[in-house]
Structure formats: C-alpha cells, structure tokens
Amino acid sequence: MSENKVLTDLEIAQKAAILPIGEIAERAGINADAVEPYGRYKAKIDPARLRLPTDKTAGKVVLVSAMSPTPAGEGKSTTTVGLADSLARAGHKVMIALREPSLGPILGMKGGATGGGYSQVLPMDEINLHFTGDFHAITSANNALMALVDNHIFQGNELNIDPRRMTFKRVLDMNDRSLREVIIGLGGPAQGVPRQDSFDITAASEIMAVFCLATDVDDLRDRVGRITVGYSHDRRPVTVADLGVQGALTMLLKDALKPNLVQSIAGTPAIVHGGPFANIAHGCNSLIATRTAQQLADIVVTEAGFGADLGAEKYMDIKARIADVAPSAVVVVATVRALKMHGGVPKDQLKQPNVEALAAGVGNLKRHVHNVEKFGITPVVAINKFATDTPEELEWLLAWCAREGVQAAVADVWGRGGGGDGGDELAAKVAAAVAAPSDFRHLYPLNLSVEDKIRTIVQEIYGADGVEFSVPALKRLADIEKNGWGGMPVCMAKTQYSFTDDASQLGAPKGFTIHVRDLIPKTGAGFIVALTGAVMTMPGLPKEPAAMRMDVDAHGNPVGLF
Amino acid sequence: MSENKVLTDLEIAQKAAILPIGEIAERAGINADAVEPYGRYKAKIDPARLRLPTDKTAGKVVLVSAMSPTPAGEGKSTTTVGLADSLARAGHKVMIALREPSLGPILGMKGGATGGGYSQVLPMDEINLHFTGDFHAITSANNALMALVDNHIFQGNELNIDPRRMTFKRVLDMNDRSLREVIIGLGGPAQGVPRQDSFDITAASEIMAVFCLATDVDDLRDRVGRITVGYSHDRRPVTVADLGVQGALTMLLKDALKPNLVQSIAGTPAIVHGGPFANIAHGCNSLIATRTAQQLADIVVTEAGFGADLGAEKYMDIKARIADVAPSAVVVVATVRALKMHGGVPKDQLKQPNVEALAAGVGNLKRHVHNVEKFGITPVVAINKFATDTPEELEWLLAWCAREGVQAAVADVWGRGGGGDGGDELAAKVAAAVAAPSDFRHLYPLNLSVEDKIRTIVQEIYGADGVEFSVPALKRLADIEKNGWGGMPVCMAKTQYSFTDDASQLGAPKGFTIHVRDLIPKTGAGFIVALTGAVMTMPGLPKEPAAMRMDVDAHGNPVGLF
Numbered sequence A, B: 001m002s003e004n005k006v007l008t009d010l011e012i013a014q015k016a017a018i019l020p021i022g023e024i025a026e027r028a029g030i031n032a033d034a035v036e037p038y039g040r041y042k043a044k045i046d047p048a049r050l051r052l053p054t055d056k057t058a059g060k061v062v063l064v065s066a067m068s069p070t071p072a073g074e075g076k077s078t079t080t081v082g083l084a085d086s087l088a089r090a091g092h093k094v095m096i097a098l099r100e101p102s103l104g105p106i107l108g109m110k111g112g113a114t115g116g117g118y119s120q121v122l123p124m125d126e127i128n129l130h131f132t133g134d135f136h137a138i139t140s141a142n143n144a145l146m147a148l149v150d151n152h153i154f155q156g157n158e159l160n161i162d163p164r165r166m167t168f169k170r171v172l173d174m175n176d177r178s179l180r181e182v183i184i185g186l187g188g189p190a191q192g193v194p195r196q197d198s199f200d201i202t203a204a205s206e207i208m209a210v211f212c213l214a215t216d217v218d219d220l221r222d223r224v225g226r227i228t229v230g231y232s233h234d235r236r237p238v239t240v241a242d243l244g245v246q247g248a249l250t251m252l253l254k255d256a257l258k259p260n261l262v263q264s265i266a267g268t269p270a271i272v273h274g275g276p277f278a279n280i281a282h283g284c285n286s287l288i289a290t291r292t293a294q295q296l297a298d299i300v301v302t303e304a305g306f307g308a309d310l311g312a313e314k315y316m317d318i319k320a321r322i323a324d325v326a327p328s329a330v331v332v333v334a335t336v337r338a339l340k341m342h343g344g345v346p347k348d349q350l351k352q353p354n355v356e357a358l359a360a361g362v363g364n365l366k367r368h369v370h371n372v373e374k375f376g377i378t379p380v381v382a383i384n385k386f387a388t389d390t391p392e393e394l395e396w397l398l399a400w401c402a403r404e405g406v407q408a409a410v411a412d413v414w415g416r417g418g419g420g421d422g423g424d425e426l427a428a429k430v431a432a433a434v435a436a437p438s439d440f441r442h443l444y445p446l447n448l449s450v451e452d453k454i455r456t457i458v459q460e461i462y463g464a465d466g467v468e469f470s471v472p473a474l475k476r477l478a479d480i481e482k483n484g485w486g487g488m489p490v491c492m493a494k495t496q497y498s499f500t501d502d503a504s505q506l507g508a509p510k511g512f513t514i515h516v517r518d519l520i521p522k523t524g525a526g527f528i529v530a531l532t533g534a535v536m537t538m539p540g541l542p543k544e545p546a547a548m549r550m551d552v553d554a555h556g557n558p559v560g561l562f
Helices: A009-015 A021-028 A076-089 A103-108 A124-128 A134-154 A206-213 A217-226 A246-253 A287-296 A308-322 A336-342 A355-373 A391-404 A424-435 A450-462 A471-482 B009-015 B021-028 B076-089 B103-108 B124-128 B134-154 B206-213 B217-226 B246-253 B287-296 B308-322 B336-342 B355-373 B391-404 B424-435 B450-462 B471-482
Strands: A035-037 A043-045 A060-066 A094-098 A119-122 A161-166 A170-172 A182-184 A195-197 A199-201 A228-232 A237-239 A260-264 A269-272 A299-303 A327-334 A380-384 A407-411 A466-469 A490-493 A513-522 A527-532 B035-037 B043-045 B060-066 B094-098 B119-122 B161-166 B170-172 B182-184 B195-197 B199-201 B228-232 B237-239 B260-264 B269-272 B299-303 B327-334 B380-384 B407-411 B466-469 B490-493 B513-522 B527-532
Touching: A009 A119, A009 A124, A021 A035, A021 A043, A021 A260, A021 A269, A060 A076, A060 A308, A060 A355, A060 A424, A076 A094, A076 A119, A076 A260, A076 A299, A076 A327, A076 A380, A076 A407, A076 A424, A094 A287, A103 B134, A119 A124, A134 A161, A134 A170, A134 A206, A134 A228, A134 A246, A134 B103, A134 B134, A161 A195, A206 A217, A206 A246, A206 A308, A217 A246, A269 A287, A287 A299, A287 A308, A308 A327, A308 A355, A308 A450, A308 A490, A327 A336, A327 A355, A327 A424, A336 A355, A336 A391, A355 A391, A380 A391, A380 A424, A391 A407, A407 A424, A450 A466, A450 A471, A450 A490, A450 A513, A466 A471, A471 A513, B009 B119, B009 B124, B021 B035, B021 B043, B021 B260, B021 B269, B060 B076, B060 B308, B060 B355, B060 B424, B076 B094, B076 B119, B076 B260, B076 B299, B076 B327, B076 B380, B076 B407, B076 B424, B094 B287, B119 B124, B134 B161, B134 B170, B134 B206, B134 B228, B134 B246, B161 B195, B206 B217, B206 B246, B206 B308, B217 B246, B269 B287, B287 B299, B287 B308, B308 B327, B308 B355, B308 B450, B308 B490, B327 B336, B327 B355, B327 B424, B336 B355, B336 B391, B355 B391, B380 B391, B380 B424, B391 B407, B407 B424, B450 B466, B450 B471, B450 B490, B450 B513, B466 B471, B471 B513
Parallel strands: A060 A299, A060 A327, A094 A269, A094 A299, A170 A199, A327 A380, A380 A407, A466 A513, A490 A527, B060 B299, B060 B327, B094 B269, B094 B299, B170 B199, B327 B380, B380 B407, B466 B513, B490 B527
Antiparallel strands: A035 A043, A043 A260, A119 A260, A161 A228, A182 A195, A182 B182, A228 A237, A260 A269, A513 A527, B035 B043, B043 B260, B119 B260, B161 B228, B182 B195, B228 B237, B260 B269, B513 B527
C-alpha cells in the first residue's frame, strides 16, 4: 500500500480487471447451457441443467466465522475472499460461497458484504445494489402472501383466521423503523379489516429462510406450504397450504432460487446467493449454492454471519442438519483493532498501539475459539491485518494463539489481495486443517425440549448462567409443544455485538442471563426463532444516512457506495 | 384455429420458437456492446453505448389506443404486437414499444400486458413476472425515499416537515387493499413518529412517472430532486433535493432506466419498458424506450393504457410535450363483444349475435374516434376479431366506420398472428395513415389555469357538462397556483370503464359531471394528478385470486399464468 491516496473499496473494484462471466463459468467447470447471463459479469446457474463428472466427490467446506464484531470492522467477507484466492493460488480447485447483501443497511451505514480492498467479489456495485433481483423476488413472494392472507380475511375468512394472532409479517428490504409497529386495514368496510401489524426487513423473512434451506424447487414448495401465517380463532395454526397459494409463491421464487455466479478480483469463481442476517435469522447463504459449489470445487470457502456465537452456531445446528455441508475446517477472523475495542479502547483511539488492551480483549476471541471446538472442529485463527497494527501487537496475538493451542496466521488480504501473497500462510494452515480428520457434531440433539435447546446454546456458546423466559415466551413454549413443533432446532435472535443480549457488554462477560422475550415458530424454515433482549427485526437509519453521499457519475457508475 | 383444444396464451408462448436475444438485437440494428443480456431471451439496451447511423431520421410513431375497456377484453396489446408483426411482414423496419406488466394485478385477475394468442411478446412468463427487475428498482427507490423522509423527521426534523401534510407514499407492486389507509410509526419514541399514511401500487408511484418521462440519467436526477414529498409546518413544499437524496435514488434507478429488449412470436424486436397505469397515472411506456425505438426503426408501434380518453389523451398532452414523440397515426381498437357490452348486453350473453346491441354500443367507439381527431389525427379503427363474431356483426361495424369517414379493418392477429396474414389489411391502412401528412396538436395550451385544463379534458374528451371540485380540491387549486405549479399539464385519475367517473355508466353517456375529489402536484413528473370519483391508487384482490391456480411444473415452467 504505497499509494499517496488510499483507494476506496468501490474505486478498487471499479479499476479491477474483470472477466466475462462465461470465462468464469468455464473456469468453474460449468457447462455453458447451465449459465444464464445477467449483464456481462453476473449469471445464474441452473442446477437442473448442470452436467457434472459422476466420479467427483463433494468439495470440503471451509466455514469462515469471526470474533464478536465491532464498529471497527473485522473483515470476515474480505478474509473469506482472500483465503479462497490464496487457496486457488496454491493450486486448489476452489469456489467462494457468500451471502447476498441487503440494500437497507447499505443505504444506512454498513459496508457491503462483498469483501474489501483487493479481496472483493465483482461487480461489487451491482452485487450490493439490485444484483439479480433475488431479494426483490423474496420481498414480492412475502408480500404477495400477506396480501392474499388479508384478502382472505376480507373476503369472508373461511379459515376463521384471528387477525389478532397473525405471526407472519410484510417485509421491505429497507431500514425503515416507522414500519416496526403499524395499524393496517383502516378506512371502513371497503378497505380491509383493521389490525395491528409490523414490517420486518427482507433478510428476516421466513421466505428468505425457506429459500436458503430448500434443497430444490419441490422442497421449496413444500416448505412454503408449511409456513404458519397465524392462528384461527380456535387457536389452530393456519398455514400457506391451507390458503392454497404455495404454488404461486414458488412461481415467484423459482428463478431467484438459481445460484448467482460472479468472480473475485483474483478471478476465483464465487457464488453469492441468499442473505439472511445472522442476528435475527440463520445467517447462512443458500444450501443450494453451497451444494452447487461442493459439486464443482474441491474446497468451498463460505461464511456465516457475525460472530461464531451466531452464524457459525446456526450453520452447525440448522443448515448442517439438512444436508451434508458440515465444515471440514473453521476459520475465526480476529483483528487487533476489534480485540482492543473488546479490551475497552474507544473507537477513536484504536490506532494507538496497546498490547494491554489486546490482552484484556482477547477473552472474546478465546470464547469463540473454544466454542468452535464444541462442534468437534479445531479452528484456525485468521488475524486480518490493518495498516495500523504494530509488529508487537501481531506477535503478541500469534503467541497467544500458540499458547491456546490453535493454529493462526496473519493475513494481509485487504492490502495485498488473496491473489497476491497476503494469504499464503493462512491458506496453508487452512488446507492442512481441511486435510486433517475432523469429528463434526451438532451442539444439541433435536429431541431436547425447546427450552433445553435454548439453555444449551446460551450456556455452552454464550457463556451465560441461564435463560429467563418472559411470560408470553413461556406461553409460546407450551403452544410449541402442543402443536408438535418441539423437535425443531432453535434460531437465536440476539445482538451481534455481545455474548449477552445487551450490545454494550463487550469482551467475554460472565454471570449473566439471556432474556427470551418471544418465540416464533418458523414451520416452513423448520426452526423456532427465540427473540432475546431488544433485538429488532427491522433496523433503522442513522442521522446521516450513507444515501446522502451516493450518486451516479457522468459515466453511469455509482459513487459514494462505500 | 382448428385445434380440438384451444391453447392458453401461456401454452402458445411456451411452444413458440424463440431466438437468442443477440439475434434480435442484430435484427434491430443494435451494436453488440450496447446489449446487456438478462438470461437468454431478454436484454437491456444501454443508450449511452448505442452507435447509430447519423443519417437516419426518427421513426414514425403509431399509437394504439382503444374504446372504453370492458371485462370482455379489447385486446389492445395483442393488436399492437400483431400490427407491428404485419408491418414487418410488409417490409417495414418496425419496433414494438410496450409497457411492463405490473405483478399485483397478475396475481389478482388481469391478463398480462404482453398480448395474446399468436400476437405476444416473449418470454411472456418472464416479462409478466419479475422481468429485468425495473418495477422492483422503482419500488425500492420509492420506499428508500420514504424511509429517508420518516428518518429525517425522527432524527430532529431540520426541514420542519409536517407529518400531517405528507403527499408522497410508500408503494408495493401488489394488490393490497389493507395498506390503503394505515398508521405508521407506533410503538413509542424509539420507533418513529406516528402519522397517518397510505401505500399505492408501484405503477402509481411518482418515481414510476419520473422514470417514464426522463430523457436521460441527468434529467432523471433533476426530476427526482424536484419531487414534492410533503409540506413543512409553515406550508412550504419539501422536495427530494431539500433532503439531498436524489443522487442515491438515481443510483437505485440507473440500470432499470436502460430499455428492455425482447421479441414477438413472429420475431419482431420489441422494447418493453416502464409501466404506469393509465387510470391512475399517465399510462405510457418510457420516453427513453420510445425514442430508442425511433432511433432504430422506421415505424414504432406503441400503446397507451385503457381507452383513448385516458392513455391516448395523456400521451398527447403529457408525454408528447417533453420530446418529439407525437404519433403519425393512431389506431383505436374495438371489438364486437365490447361494443355489445356497451350496448347493454351482460357478459355471459356476448356470444349470441346481436347487431342491435352493437348499434346501441357503438356510441362509445364514436366518441373515442372523434376525440382522436381533436389532436389533429384521423384514427384507424382496428376491429380485433373474436371467434364468436358473426360476419353480419363485422360487416355492420365496417359499414358504420365507412359512414363515419374513418378507415377500419378487421384484424385476426390473436388467432392467425401478425406474422401470418391476420393483420395485413390493418397494416396497409396504418402504413397509409403514417405516410399521410398529419397535423398533431395538444388538446390545451399549458397557460390555461389548472381548473380550465381539467374542464377542457372533461368536456372535450369525456363529453361531460362540467366539473365539480370538492372543498379540499378547491383548496389545492389555490395552493398549486400559489406555489407556481399552474403551468403543468393535468394527469386525470379516472375509472377506465366509463367516460364518466362512475364505472357502471357504459356507452356514451351525456349530461354528467366529473367530480374532482383531490389534486396532487407531481412536481418531479411535471403534472398535476386530478383524482376523480372513487378511483383507487391501490387495487384489491378478488375473492378467488388468480394466484390460487399458479404453480411451477416439473420442468421449472410456470403454470396457471393466464
């Protein structure tokens, strides 16, 4: 990084050489008639047309997770892309499998989900904006369902749906706090039936979860049909199949369900598909994408959202129960900056060397590392290097990892790119971990009660003393058992910033309780969402939204997008 | 049509031979680097990369309009496609320019906007579903704006916006009557500022209007910046430019703004782009699409929504004021069935021959035909043939046209296709009309007051005695003049089924008054919307929505889509 001016991620992406998507498909071993181009640099892969060598074994999965994220940035997507590029550079047949970014946070304040520096997937601007329209299809299917439900109630309500007991909500892919609590159906008898309602962000939609967990179109239709939209006046669950519209919703989703092919700056084939958030949803890319990548490559580098307490736990206990996508290796991304923040340093003082703060904050990393071991996998720690990190800090952290008995490597994939040598050491350690035998296991068996599943997660993974259920949550627990849904895994909804349900408790807190305020059975996705603390399923915008800096230049290119 | 089983439009479309979109682009004279494929059979055309012969004069525009539509179906899109195919068959260099269908009505009950029978644009299923995502981009931009506005109010409201005087609304591309009147921002101080609100369908969004009237990206940004979102507590209009987010919204729209290229069953190049409804919006495809087609072809066949009282009037008085897209010929589509319905025959008895009812209903056609003459153009009547029409009925109608002094032809483009000989006679008459000199003029000059512009339209076009403004509408009239907006044209929002503002008054009613209940200044689009009667800007679903018949078959193809 010797430039006078540090380029933004967008500038780096726009200057990068990019190959026609047909060449990337060929490099990935995808037959041309299974490729549906979307512009010059994006394509959908039609799994039904994919012709594969019959003797290929499924690729091994490397799951990239992280310590608890901070506003300082931990660079998990960057490391995912850079690691894959470095593995490719070492001669492995690799594919990247990422989630699709959500538009709402992009207009607010968050960086994109396409990596950074010289470890990005391209075309980053298109991926971060509308991409191939998958989020829009999911939003449409979700809102079509709710229009059909409210229309059913309006037109005579044959199913006897109780408008006060709806559990399914409308969504927008937008950070729009004004829609968190609304009343709809006002205006008199011609305009509907008034009821209290709420909008979620699209990433939290059960349609998104179903989309990401379906094994094919038929499984998608079945799962959509099993979604519970609410309850009847006599407390029976009402499903999409009861309304008879699972076919129409499947039709709205069928093209979106095809995985999206793009490339990294270094030219590594990447599938970017599905995009639930890991704090309020299960936080993993689509199962179809992961499996398609496994069919094509020997190593698939994927990520799960936020820290290992959220995305990775859900990957292991939800996604990896549906199909054989269990990781052969797990990477936990850490940064000196984030560890110092967990050690008590304010964001504006992170540039100052501070080994003491590092030592004070490393407990956060320690808990994540040992949590991963509970799934039978010894993780590799990737120290994502920032320009302000000092050699003393990096050495201290490497020495700490050695003392803890975990492999670790400093990766400079942001600055030098995975296509350069910035990730060679990390790639070597990860390749060794992939080759080594592993002993994957889920954290809990499905035959535990929902209450005990939650207790297991909060005690084993979060480090809590226990869990406290609100009065409504206790009532839901009883309903869940009564309806025969107790055998599903649990999807915790919790702040990503802390092991606790309070975003301000950094580091590795002890002696706390997790508060479950509500439980939502997602019978299509096949899990129970446990809402903890004050976690929101519809974010808001900040006082100075990023949107105010965005525009299009004279050449038609976006500006101000990161 | 000698088959034992009459095929549905979807079945005909799915059986039709379809060319790779690159071949259609070549046929249309589009250089390959201006083509961005979306799948195999759709593409976006980048106007900035289009290389055109410098000596080509702009193509002539044929505007296809219709008599007042009925549930019996008038086949305007079918005639547009079939006419273009027939003109191509006669050796003309032709392009079709249609609007994009809206998803909401498709899930409800309406046929698609892609034509029917053997006069369709392909791939009809993809065009009728998500297509290239333009509606989704418009929905996103619209709702991003409203999230930003409500966030501005929440974060301190520097612009002093009065939450009770918002004029801009959120939208969904959905028929969702429950969202017509809502209260948002409930839940306490952390969730926003409570206010009364409303959702429109995307086709009614001012972003859609701006999108369809913009001449290029810079004009789009300027227009978006001029949109009025509401008023301050001291009654000043608050614009998007005041909020500083016109750049971000332009960024969300920039790719959608590129026209979409598809093909008819006969292989005629077609641009399908933009999709406002003609009853609640201006009802014309995008100006950029029309002009791009004019640059490429000698004759552009386009349509304007619903009857000539709505879409055609708006084409002439709104769209044709912005750029030179004035039609050289106008086609008014009529059907024996629809005329009989206007003559008093119920829908279930339309198959019975009934010349008397035809004579009773022809007044509707007569008013439309003579309305078109008020714009300086003598129309051609296209009689869109149905299998149940008798020779006597068709002959009576042709004789009537002759008596009225208008050219007319029976077109069997549904059954035989424009690529066959079904539209040859119509094409010959339209080609003659295009070649003849015309004397296009707007209905009213812009320096009339808004009140007088509305009066002119309702008296000259609808045949009303006059107009009655509600008390709120009178107040708005005064505000409009005060804010200096009186020079804009008017976009009437009125039921499409009647010349009156009462959908049940068929035929050619006389002695009625049009009731203007509200006026909405669309300062970005550059027109004033006049809401009449009970017209709704958010439709509802019927008791048995079409969605209940839809699904995906084992080959991944949609079923039940028409």
